[in-house]
Amino acid sequence: MSKRQRDITLRFLAEPSDVNFGGKVHGGAAMKWIDLAAYACAAGWSGKYCITAYAGGIRFVRPIHVGNLVEVNAKVIYTGSSSMHIAIDVQANDPKELTNRLTTHCIVIMVAVDEDGKPSTVPEWVPISEDDIALRESAIRLMNMRKHIGDEMEAHVKYLK
Template sequence: MFKTTEDSRIQISELMKPSHANFGGKIHGGYILSLMDNVAFACASKHSRSYCVTASVNKVNFLNPIEVGELVTMKASVNYVGKSSMVVGIRVESENIRTGETKHCNSSYFIMVAVDEEGNKVTVPGLILTNKLSAKRFIKSIIRRDSDIKRSKDLHQLYKNVEDHLEQLKDYRVKIDFK
């Protein structure tokens, strides 16, 4: 079975209230992350027709602050599918409801895994790529995945041979004092 990205696309909007703000008066990043996790779950579950869990989040950059009183909209779509995993791309925008001005606040990729009632992984439907943008997103997800695997292997190797890399630390604000 295959589905298009449009079949599972989700969009939610929520007005930002003072109770969502941090001490600086901006919307707390943790609150936005929680909303993003919810929309990723909804999108992945809609695609897979299964309960889904968050396996990882690939890089979150907060590009612009979100103000109290702004309308935040999150747009999510399945960008990639594996056997039981999915990459859900999320774009976060805020809108000043008085002026209509919108700003891109954040984009991120949530890796979700479909599971059954016992927590076992289940196979998800494949993805039908209907346009160049969906193909580009799928390819970028593969590149990010391959890069993450390589980075993980490189870091694992580094832990085995940390002595080989100590010289690199001379340019950093660190003092080595092994006992």
Template structure:
């Protein structure tokens, strides 16, 4: 039987993988797409563990690559449920690299994956709520809620049928753009 509320600790996951030459891009660093794939996998596993359901990725909020990852380094990904809605969850994913010879560690990325729980027919289903046990949990939950509200505001503000381009022309001053409007 599925619990109606769970702590983040109950579904927290971590994986560590050695970066191989086959993971590198043309510049000799680990390919960002490979890291994104690992991030999506751990977000899926964390959300599925929390909801006890198959989950799909609905969105990824901001992916900033802070430090390059070298071939031969260990990469650790940590995932935790930060927010629960009715059928969706926000999974925070942190990526760190470690040079195995020097022991130097670097924070490489933090991203937020919105995952939706699905039933056998592909229909969205309710997920257990989140039990917040500390200030960090409250901060993460509140930040995710605000981020969700801001994303909704952005998507409606720029909806084609409602968008007034005249209001944004001053925003384009000083930008690398030339207007040739008809």
């Protein structure tokens, strides 16, 4: 694959089947959309089948209403040897007004795999702009924080057995 796609935007209308008991689009629907966009972004960058390894820091900022036009923006912000950190922003608007508002954001880590399901190398993403350098540095800080959180979670698992 010679051309790499670093970012992607998925767009669709929120449907009545996406509604929770409170009348808004439920978080599970937004998480599904996030996973779809992360996959499309990671596959576009790596040229390979990718699996979700981590989804974290999900912030539900504002509700999404049925009938809203939803945009899920995904962008590679860091690459490891086989992993890609994907920043996701979900925005929504009334299609008659077209004023986007942030509803959800998070980081998803996708891993490229080969035909046997084993991790496979991905092209390195090298930031050039100041904004991209800041995004990469943020991804590295978050990766380090996740290591500490993982250690704490292991302690909980030990005591729950």
